Amino acid sequence: ERAQGAVLASDGFFPFNDTVQLAAKHGISAVIQPGGSKRDGDSIAACNAAGLAMVCTGSRHFLH
16 A cells, blocks of 8 residues: 555566566556566566556666
């Protein structure tokens, strides 16, 4: 309940859609992430199914 309507921001891409599913379960309403995973389509589909907005920025600020 405390996360209801919050936005999830990540500097790393989501390699699997489980992050999106967990975010939706806890009431997150939008996700912003750099994208670039081979499985971006899975995360996008999970957002669409849960009614979450997703923004893929195409850039990261932390580099290894």
